[in-house]
Amino acid sequence: MGNTKKKEAGFLSKIVRQQLFIPIAALLILAVFNLIADPSFFKITMGASSTGDPVLSGYLITILDYGSELAILAIGMTLVTAASGGQDISVGAAIAIAGSVILRVLCGTNSRPEELQTSVFVAFIAACLVAMLFGAFNGILVAHFKIQPMVATLILYTAGRSIAAWINNNELPIISEPTFGYYGGFIPGIPIPTPFFIAVICVVITALVLKFTNLGLYTQAVGINEKSSRLNGLNPVFIKFLSFVILGLCVAVVGLIKVSRFSTINYSVIAKDIEMDAILAVALGGNALSGGKFNMAASILGAYVIQFLTTTLYKFDVQSDALPAYKAVVVIILVVLSAPSVRAKLSQVGKKLHAKEVA
Numbered sequence: 001m002g003n004t005k006k007k008e009a010g011f012l013s014k015i016v017r018q019q020l021f022i023p024i025a026a027l028l029i030l031a032v033f034n035l036i037a038d039p040s041f042f043k044i045t046m047g048a049s050s051t052g053d054p055v056l057s058g059y060l061i062t063i064l065d066y067g068s069e070l071a072i073l074a075i076g077m078t079l080v081t082a083a084s085g086g087q088d089i090s091v092g093a094a095i096a097i098a099g100s101v102i103l104r105v106l107c108g109t110n111s112r113p114e115e116l117q118t119s120v121f122v123a124f125i126a127a128c129l130v131a132m133l134f135g136a137f138n139g140i141l142v143a144h145f146k147i148q149p150m151v152a153t154l155i156l157y158t159a160g161r162s163i164a165a166w167i168n169n170n171e172l173p174i175i176s177e178p179t180f181g182y183y184g185g186f187i188p189g190i191p192i193p194t195p196f197f198i199a200v201i202c203v204v205i206t207a208l209v210l211k212f213t214n215l216g217l218y219t220q221a222v223g224i225n226e227k228s229s230r231l232n233g234l235n236p237v238f239i240k241f242l243s244f245v246i247l248g249l250c251v252a253v254v255g256l257i258k259v260s261r262f263s264t265i266n267y268s269v270i271a272k273d274i275e276m277d278a279i280l281a282v283a284l285g286g287n288a289l290s291g292g293k294f295n296m297a298a299s300i301l302g303a304y305v306i307q308f309l310t311t312t313l314y315k316f317d318v319q320s321d322a323l324p325a326y327k328a329v330v331v332i333i334l335v336v337l338s339a340p341s342v343r344a345k346l347s348q349v350g351k352k353l354h355a356k357e358v359a
Contacts, residue, residue: 019286023301026284030308034315041315049186051178056191059311064192067307068199069254073278074303075206076247078287078294079215082223083243084142085291086149087279091251093160094134095271098127098255100164103173103265106180111173120180120256128252134160135248136241143240157275165267175263184260195257202253203300210296219243223291273324280327281306 034041044058073091080088105126108117134156141152187194210216221229222236229236254274259265283289284305285298309330313323 019295019298020301022286023284023298023305027301027305027308030305030312034312038315041312046191051188053186053188054191055186059315061193063304063307063311064196066195066310067304068193068195069257070274070277070281070303070307071199071300072202072250072253073247073274074281074285074299075202075296076243076250077278078282078285078296078299079219079243080149080247081279081282081287081289082291082294083219083240084149085223085289086142087275087282087289088138088153088244088247089150089275089279090134090138090153090156090160091247091275091278092271092273093157093164094131094248094251095255095258095274096161096164096265096267097134097167098131098252099259099265099270100167100267101127101130102256102259103175104167106175107168107173111168111171112176114176116175116177116180120183124252124256127255128249131252131255132245132248135244135246135251139241139244142244143237161267164265168265172264172266177263181260181263184257184262198253198257202250206296215242216294216296220293224293276324276327277306277310278303280330284330 041059044056044060046054047057049055077088077091080086102120102123105118105123106116106120107113110117138149138153138156141147141155142149145152182188183194183198185194186192218229218234218239221232221234222239226236229239254271258270279289281303282294282299284302285295285300287294287299306327309327310323313326314320318326
């Protein structure tokens, strides 16, 4: 009997120590809460889009849709956090810039073109180059000039939306071509939101890169101990720089999705406060915000959990201005729980309880 209890306690202790435990536990808590409060939250119906094509709708589809944007951002934010021990707070403004570049290239000099001036692919490549350039700017400030990441990215956070407006001469371009809306909406004949498929592609590419290259290993090594990694032949400056450039690439993808949703842009509103959600996704994934080891799968799952939380709050009529306050509480809890002193204390409590059960 004692051995059985010991095995059960050991099994539970092993599960709790898993990094995916936190986001999965949070997901289950939200699911149970919604199931009790309003079971209709999980209802999925087949409706029709504005063009008459069949599409799925419901709160879960909304989570899948908008959570995919966050999952893409979480990929880049995880690498930045792991390598630099800090976070990029300028991603919302950078998304505005990337989206503005896409519309500028597609519209040309006419903000209301009857037909696209070039292909969406060309516009997207231009946005990637610009977003990666701004990512490189942040990376140089952090890696070369040793500026704390949040301070370094505060520059673009402050000026980014003004730059986005300047790119299109403070005009609001409108794309009338219906195919442009596919990237942020639905492809005819496919009832699942396109952003989900884009996120899947990004996740697969990231998984392949981490599996067949040493990017993940080098990033963690630099984040854990920069001096030791340098002694082992790594270049911490380049690794940090590269992580910000990769985040810039993720920003460009989300920028395409964002402007495609409405075929236009609102410089002050687009991707507002999304940087907080991306950081929270990394934290909810159990990754240390001080850098070092990371679990990409946990961050991606954390992104969908954050969107689950956001959708739940909207479901219960929480004002959008109040959302950051609720999320801030979650951030505080996660940061406190991830603190080494708190983890050590919880571990001691667990060992005492385990000792009493065995006795």
